[in-house]
Amino acid sequence: EDKVVQSPLSLVVHEGDTVTLNCSYEVTNFRSLLWYKQEKKAPTFLFMLTSSGIEKKSGRLSSILDKKELFSILNITATQTGDSAVYLCAVPRNTGGFKTIFGAGTRLFVKA
Amino acid sequence: GAVVSQHPSWVICKSGTSVKIECRSLDFQATTMFWYRQFPKQSLMLMATSNEGSKATYEQGVEKDKFLINHASLTLSTLTVTSAHPEDSSFYICSASRTGTPNYGYTFGSGTRLTVV
Numbered sequence: 001e002d003k004v005v006q007s008p009l010s011l012v013v014h015e016g017d018t019v020t021l022n023c024s025y026e027v028t029n030f031r032s033l034l035w036y037k038q039e040k041k042a043p044t045f046l047f048m049l050t051s052s053g054i055e056k057k058s059g060r061l062s063s064i065l066d067k068k069e070l071f072s073i074l075n076i077t078a079t080q081t082g083d084s085a086v087y088l089c090a091v092p093r094n095t096g097g098f099k100t101i102f103g104a105g106t107r108l109f110v111k112a
Numbered sequence: 113g114a115v116v117s118q119h120p121s122w123v124i125c126k127s128g129t130s131v132k133i134e135c136r137s138l139d140f141q142a143t144t145m146f147w148y149r150q151f152p153k154q155s156l157m158l159m160a161t162s163n164e165g166s167k168a169t170y171e172q173g174v175e176k177d178k179f180l181i182n183h184a185s186l187t188l189s190t191l192t193v194t195s196a197h198p199e200d201s202s203f204y205i206c207s208a209s210r211t212g213t214p215n216y217g218y219t220f221g222s223g224t225r226l227t228v229v
Contacts, residue, residue: 099161
């Protein structure tokens, strides 16, 4: 059965800390892995990863994919209170249409 | 670019009534749209995949007759919750991907919070 597993499920850090969020997957017909940030409403897109070993970076956020070991990490450096959110990892699966499987999310809380 | 508009943002309805939620891709064509449901502090659960001009594909456990999906054009999909009950209260989110680019990151609508009283 296809699955996406995120860890940890929740995390509390202080401002300025660096955090690493993990996502492992077992999905047939893998093509890409997506990271989203969800605050109060719908998720906002962060990264799409398709190739192993190529880091994607956006400000203090970065992410990398390992297709051999079937996982991805999302790093946030110098965390700020505004980074508090649920971070979702998702893998679209081509099944003749496209179905996206989401992980349970990591709830990050950054203390001032 | 790649904006998905979802309407309404929130709705309160009486038990037994029907509610329609719209999802529009504003600046791109979406062959496929997805409808998700999210309960508090839980991840998104796919309800159905909506393909333009054809019947939606429902996930296991999702009642087709209760959650009616129509994808009449490349920019509009609707989800109608029929004969709503309090247990249908949830956050419903649609997402869409650009036509012809299956690896493109999905764009989400802003979500609809449904409360059935």
